[in-house]
Amino acid sequence: xxxxxxxxxxxxxxLAALGVAGGLGTLGLRAQAQKPLTVxxxxxxxxxxxxxxxxxxxxxxxxxxxxxxxxxxxxNVPETAAVQKxxxxxxxxxxxxxxxxxxxxxxxxxxxxVAAKYPDVRFSHCGGMWTEGKHPKNTGSYYxxxxxxxxxxxxxxxxxxxxxxxGFVAAKPIPQVLRNINAFLMGxxxxxxxxxCNVIFTGDWSMAVKxxxxxxxLADQGCDVFTMHVDGPKVIVETAxxxxxxxxxxxxxxxxxxxxxYLTGAEWNWLTAYKTVIEAAQNGKPHPNFIRGGLKEGYVKxxxxxxxxxxxxxxxxxxxxxxxxxxxxxxxxxxxxDNKGKEVIPAGKTLKxxxxxxxxxxxxxxxxxxxx
Amino acid sequence: xxxxxxxxxxxxxxxxxxxLLFGVFVxxxxxxxxxxxxxxxxxxxGDAYSWQNTLQRAAPLMLTALCVxxxxxxxxxxxGGEGALVLGGLACAALPYVVPMPDNLAGTVLVGAAxxxxxxxxxxLAGWLRQYRxxxxxxxxxxxxxxxxxxFKHFVEGxxxxxxxxxxxxxxxxxxxxxxxxxxxxDVHWGLALGIVACVALGLWLRWTPSGFSIRVxxxxxxxxxxxGLPATRLILLACALGGACAGLAGAVEVAAVHTxxxxxxxxxxxxxxxLVSFMARHNPLGIIPVAILFGGFGAAGSLLQRRLGxxxxxxxxxxxxxxxxxxxxxxxxxxxxxxFIAGLFRPALPAKGPSPAQVSMGDKVA
Numbered sequence: 001x002x003x004x005x006x007x008x009x010x011x012x013x014x015l016a017a018l019g020v021a022g023g024l025g026t027l028g029l030r031a032q033a034q035k036p037l038t039v040x041x042x043x044x045x046x047x048x049x050x051x052x053x054x055x056x057x058x059x060x061x062x063x064x065x066x067x068x069x070x071x072x073x074x075x076n077v078p079e080t081a082a083v084q085k086x087x088x089x090x091x092x093x094x095x096x097x098x099x100x101x102x103x104x105x106x107x108x109x110x111x112x113x114v115a116a117k118y119p120d121v122r123f124s125h126c127g128g129m130w131t132e133g134k135h136p137k138n139t140g141s142y143y144x145x146x147x148x149x150x151x152x153x154x155x156x157x158x159x160x161x162x163x164x165x166x167g168f169v170a171a172k173p174i175p176q177v178l179r180n181i182n183a184f185l186m187g188x189x190x191x192x193x194x195x196x197c198n199v200i201f202t203g204d205w206s207m208a209v210k211x212x213x214x215x216x217x218l219a220d221q222g223c224d225v226f227t228m229h230v231d232g233p234k235v236i237v238e239t240a241x242x243x244x245x246x247x248x249x250x251x252x253x254x255x256x257x258x259x260x261x262y263l264t265g266a267e268w269n270w271l272t273a274y275k276t277v278i279e280a281a282q283n284g285k286p287h288p289n290f291i292r293g294g295l296k297e298g299y300v301k302x303x304x305x306x307x308x309x310x311x312x313x314x315x316x317x318x319x320x321x322x323x324x325x326x327x328x329x330x331x332x333x334x335x336x337x338d339n340k341g342k343e344v345i346p347a348g349k350t351l352k353x354x355x356x357x358x359x360x361x362x363x364x365x366x367x368x369x370x371x372x
Numbered sequence: 373x374x375x376x377x378x379x380x381x382x383x384x385x386x387x388x389x390x391x392l393l394f395g396v397f398v399x400x401x402x403x404x405x406x407x408x409x410x411x412x413x414x415x416x417x418g419d420a421y422s423w424q425n426t427l428q429r430a431a432p433l434m435l436t437a438l439c440v441x442x443x444x445x446x447x448x449x450x451x452g453g454e455g456a457l458v459l460g461g462l463a464c465a466a467l468p469y470v471v472p473m474p475d476n477l478a479g480t481v482l483v484g485a486a487x488x489x490x491x492x493x494x495x496x497l498a499g500w501l502r503q504y505r506x507x508x509x510x511x512x513x514x515x516x517x518x519x520x521x522x523x524f525k526h527f528v529e530g531x532x533x534x535x536x537x538x539x540x541x542x543x544x545x546x547x548x549x550x551x552x553x554x555x556x557x558x559d560v561h562w563g564l565a566l567g568i569v570a571c572v573a574l575g576l577w578l579r580w581t582p583s584g585f586s587i588r589v590x591x592x593x594x595x596x597x598x599x600x601g602l603p604a605t606r607l608i609l610l611a612c613a614l615g616g617a618c619a620g621l622a623g624a625v626e627v628a629a630v631h632t633x634x635x636x637x638x639x640x641x642x643x644x645x646x647x648l649v650s651f652m653a654r655h656n657p658l659g660i661i662p663v664a665i666l667f668g669g670f671g672a673a674g675s676l677l678q679r680r681l682g683x684x685x686x687x688x689x690x691x692x693x694x695x696x697x698x699x700x701x702x703x704x705x706x707x708x709x710x711x712x713f714i715a716g717l718f719r720p721a722l723p724a725k726g727p728s729p730a731q732v733s734m735g736d737k738v739a
Contacts (some may be wrong), residue, residue: 074678076685079637081630083426086675092421105540105637174539
């Protein structure tokens with residue numbers, strides 16, 4: 001084997017020599033690719049996960065239809081050196097000049113590192129906290145106030161629940177997730193003040209077996225309407241439906257998986273963000289560094305109501321949705337207590353969606369059964 | 373000469389066969405096999421960029437493969453390298469919490485050593501359980517990997533969490549001076565050099581030193597080893613420690629060169645990929661180098677296949693699976709007497725001449 005290694009090295013050397021020739025070819029390609037704008041989209045999981053990645057892929061599919069745009073995609077890219085290579089590959093091999101690295105973990109250090117090397121390429125990350133002065137100008141982030149949709153999910157769930165117990169299967173107790181859990185319960189409590197929500201954290205974003213166990217366990221405890229915040233809600237939706245329970249979706253529409261049990265869902269509408277970034281690039285305008293929005297701005301949307309939803313629930317949810325779109329509805333306002341009895345927002349204080357204190361939420365509100 | 377030919381010919385033939393099979397596979401999916409072959413080559417080894425891509429992906433695999441290969445030479449099947457890797461990464465990120473680090477190369481060496489030590493102890497635990505408690509090391513090392521990941525998450529999300537890491541729990545980032553950079557201005561970090569040095573050093577050690585030879589004797593037949601007075605248990609623990617140290621170092625390098633802090637992104641399956649690499653290299657540390665580069669190449673090529681042809685990520689896994697199975701299967705052809713085999717192919721013509729039944733059955737056995 002020792003000898004064979006050396007022989008293989010020799011052949012590797014000749015391959016490397018060939019590579020130099022190949023490199024010239026790639027450079028030529030890059031120059032040609034100047035005309036249509038090439039957009040790269042990177043997913044952390046499969047594009048058809050009925051969840052986080054599918055929501056991004058749906059927007060990418062819409063972007064493909066726009067004139068003068070070429071889209072290159074790569075799925076199942078881990079948050080390691082691999083994503084740095086995918087980004088540089090999209091730039092060097094495919095000539096991409098706008099990149100959408102969509103997983104949270106791509107931001108720091110991976111995207112920032114690559115962005116520093118390619119100042120002419122625009123990077124738009126999903127969910128990162130882009131900060132003026134701290135992060136380069138050719139980077140930025142987009143995100144949506146999806147807690148508005150989770151609030152509406154809660155309103156519908158509050159109407160439909162018979163047991164007065166809701167179930168929430170969550171990945172990790174981080175601010176984005178806690179905000180959704182709290183909004184969901186507060187929506188339900190706006191209908192029935194005594195309602196509670198049991199939450200189970202599975203510990204990671206994609207844990208199919210634990211998600212099924214958590215759903216079953218919550219169903220055993222009497223929860224009859226479910227929602228979730230994990231990367232792929234498929235397992236939870238199917239398990240809940242199999243147990244004869246109702247579900248509110250998340251990320252993308254899971255209505256196909258359980259047409260009868262699916263009430264409504266909180267969906268991303270990333271096309272709005274993608275278009276904003278791409279149009280700026282096409283017109284040579286400055287890169288939009290920090291873009292956020294909710295229902296009003298079209299960053300998030302609700303799934304169409306399922307057949308089981310009562311008219312009263314629809315009416316109530318639609319009324320609140322109209323207020324949200326008009327900008328006259330705030331979810332987080334005082335007095336608000338956490339589930340240990342401590343006051344987290346004093347009476348008279350209202351936190352607007354754009355308030356950054358909401359981005360560091362570290363409590364579960366009164367009525368949520370569970371601990372961080 | 374002949375041995376060398378088989379050494380290169382068998383795996384190369386197996387890889388060629390798997391590429392052919394993969395061509396048929398993608399052809400059924402409606403993609404031109406020729407396009408796929410060209411892209412595979414371009415993506416993995418086509419130019420300087422592809423080479424960097426391939427080598428960077430190969431770097432952690434060399435070290436995690438050693439975590440399987442070295443204990444394997446002592447007769448153990450250790451598949452829990454992932455646990456040693458994450459704990460190595462954790463130890464590397466945690467050391468600056470405990471003692472102030474010099475912000476230079478000495479500090480880098482210290483955090484790297486902390487990672488290696490954590491990995492060594494973890495795999496030694498699996499070896500110890502086997503030698504003193506009779507627990508199968510394959511199962512225990514795998515289960516210990518789950519325990520290690522649990523511990524890792526506990527520390528990263530709990531006591532060691534940087535309060536500023538809101539939506540992605542991480543430890544404090546290593547200071548600038550402790551980090552590992554690229555080799556000569558490329559994207560390939562020094563982890564690759566460490567991996568190659570470790571493979572070569574351990575390969576030479578197993579081949580040329582008395583202690584390395586003793587390990588191979590223990591792996592070959594532990595009873596014989598004990599009969600000739602070798603301290604089998606100590607040697608097995610040594611092999612576990614060396615293997616674990618490599619995986620732990622891989623984790624430390626990932627933290628210091630790629631992630632800058634320990635967080636869940638570290639759990640990327642390098643430990644498990646190392647098992648495949650080691651088996652394909654027949655647990656030969658020197659063989660690990662080309663095999664790891666091949667695997668890195670699969671990863672790099674898969675990336676290009678997805679972007680150019682829109683093939684799903686799973687497609688390159690199919691190729692990897694085919695290559696793995698065929699290379700292992702080709703091992704059965706090693707040392708085969710081809711002249712007899714070819715003669716055997718023409719043997720069925722013989723019965724026509726009317727040999728006795730005894731001759732026929734003997735002929736079958738020879739073939």
